[in-house]
Amino acid sequence: MPKQLNTQSRRSFLEKFAKGAAGMTLLPSLAQAGENAPAIKTLTRNPLRYAANDHIQIAVIGAGGMGSADTNTAITVPGVKLVAACDLYDGRLEEAKKKWGKDIYTTRDYREIIERKDIDAVIIATPDHWHKDISVAAMNKGKSVYCEKPMVHDISEGPAVVAAQQKNNVVYQVGSQGVSSLGNEKAKELLKDGAIGKLNYAEGFWARMSPFGAWQYPIPEDASPSTVDWNAFISNTTKRAFDPVRFFRWRNYRDYGTGVSGDLFVHLFSSLHFITNSMGPNKIMATGGLRYWKDGREVPDILLGMFDYPETKEHSPFNLSLRVNFVDGTGGTNYLRMVGDEGSMTVEWDRVTVYRNKHNVDASDPLTQTKKDSGKVYTYERKQMQSPDKLVYDAEQGYKGAHFDHFYNLFNAMRVKGKVSEDALFGYRAAAPALLCNNSYFDNKIVGWDPVSLKLKA
Numbered sequence: 001m002p003k004q005l006n007t008q009s010r011r012s013f014l015e016k017f018a019k020g021a022a023g024m025t026l027l028p029s030l031a032q033a034g035e036n037a038p039a040i041k042t043l044t045r046n047p048l049r050y051a052a053n054d055h056i057q058i059a060v061i062g063a064g065g066m067g068s069a070d071t072n073t074a075i076t077v078p079g080v081k082l083v084a085a086c087d088l089y090d091g092r093l094e095e096a097k098k099k100w101g102k103d104i105y106t107t108r109d110y111r112e113i114i115e116r117k118d119i120d121a122v123i124i125a126t127p128d129h130w131h132k133d134i135s136v137a138a139m140n141k142g143k144s145v146y147c148e149k150p151m152v153h154d155i156s157e158g159p160a161v162v163a164a165q166q167k168n169n170v171v172y173q174v175g176s177q178g179v180s181s182l183g184n185e186k187a188k189e190l191l192k193d194g195a196i197g198k199l200n201y202a203e204g205f206w207a208r209m210s211p212f213g214a215w216q217y218p219i220p221e222d223a224s225p226s227t228v229d230w231n232a233f234i235s236n237t238t239k240r241a242f243d244p245v246r247f248f249r250w251r252n253y254r255d256y257g258t259g260v261s262g263d264l265f266v267h268l269f270s271s272l273h274f275i276t277n278s279m280g281p282n283k284i285m286a287t288g289g290l291r292y293w294k295d296g297r298e299v300p301d302i303l304l305g306m307f308d309y310p311e312t313k314e315h316s317p318f319n320l321s322l323r324v325n326f327v328d329g330t331g332g333t334n335y336l337r338m339v340g341d342e343g344s345m346t347v348e349w350d351r352v353t354v355y356r357n358k359h360n361v362d363a364s365d366p367l368t369q370t371k372k373d374s375g376k377v378y379t380y381e382r383k384q385m386q387s388p389d390k391l392v393y394d395a396e397q398g399y400k401g402a403h404f405d406h407f408y409n410l411f412n413a414m415r416v417k418g419k420v421s422e423d424a425l426f427g428y429r430a431a432a433p434a435l436l437c438n439n440s441y442f443d444n445k446i447v448g449w450d451p452v453s454l455k456l457k458a
Contacts, residue, residue: 043183043186056121058119059113062126063086064217067126071123077408090108121171129237135151135161136161150430164424175406176266177401180422182405184275198316203320204265206334223248252298272336277314278314280449281309290302302323308320310451355389357389
């Protein structure tokens with residue numbers, strides 16, 4: 001049976017909700033909206049603490065768009081310094097010295113990075129097909145790791161990463177930043193306190209409609225076999241002649257990427273699993289198609305997934321639907337919405353919005369009055385059409401964001417020999433349903449999965 005809601009916490013939440021806007025600040029645009037105006041509460045976090053001489057040196061392996069963004073965030077954490085960068089394209093190595101200092105060490109070979117004694121942790125932001133190999137190699141050399149999502153390219157690779165972390169006892173963090181966000185933390189607390197009652201359904205949506213959003217990354221004019229180490233790039237997958245499109249727009253091809261599911265669904269799985277303490281779904285179904293980007297890519301630009309989550313001691317059974325649309329003319333929309341039997345909440349990394357339906361009956365309505373006929377009593381309680389109550393939790397001004405928090409949590413765990421929320425096992429449980437969603441789509445079948453033993457079901 002699922003774990004029972006904490007009765008005291010739930011009662012406390014309901015009492016606070018019933019008091020509505022008392023003592024809270026209303027959104028300016030909604031201040032005159034009357035009773036249905038949402039109450040706004042501020043999400044806060046305790047001040048960050050660190051020792052002035054607590055120094056961590058890092059390297060980035062894969063210095064493209066995401067690797068650069070990760071590095072730029074990581075080095076804003078006090079006491080963290082970048083000392084090396086690795087990439088298979090010379091242009092990125094040259095750019096790395098311009099961005100982060102001419103004294104940093106650069107190389108095409110990630111093995112040179114993990115052999116260095118002066119590097120404490122590595123950021124792995126390579127194409128997906130290299131995540132497992134570099135993660136395992138780095139941990140075997142005693143390095144802590146921040147690996148971009150999804151943690152692995154295929155579900156068969158997950159156990160090796162989990163085993164390497166356990167064997168080497170290092171800190172391993174998967175890069176779905178939402179797990180460390182104020183929004184996810186508040187949603188987890190609210191669900192536990194019964195804010196929406198019993199969870200029975202969740203849905204997530206991610207839309208993009210821009211050249212980069214559709215993975216049409218620019219191809220440098222100097223891209224050639226002399227500036228790109230193509231042989232290293234394909235050394236663990238299908239051998240092909242040099243192809244700059246495949247190298248720079250790798251997400252479009254199954255040999256290197258994991259499609260929209262591995263790029264975006266995995267964020268939603270990570271947040272949902274963190275909030276609910278779930279291990280994952282046991283049934284996975286997907287459909288979609290290549291509707292717009294007819295550019296030779298091998299993966300769909302629209303994907304819809306349906307997932308069944310079984311009952312556990314942590315949560316009731318519920319269903320999940322996820323959608324990604326790269327053909328959305330509006331673009332930029334994304335959310336995770338969780339629906340319970342008493343309300344719902346929309347979860348963002350810096351905001352949580354809780355809705356609870358009103359169940360008031362208007363006593364003055366003659367249709368609700370008791371009627372007598374031949375000694376018999378008939379009651380007709382006619383429900384009202386009313387907007388749901390709304391409560392908004394917003395991050396306070398100056399919040400550094402989930403990306404910073406995720407790196408801070410990584411480095412803090414390294415400093416105090418602690419743990420992170422999104423370790424290798426968590427990362428595997430988030431990656432597996434995303435990858436199996438692709439299997440369902442390409443094989444046109446329902447996929448059974450055991451989220452506890454992490455094995456396919458016949």
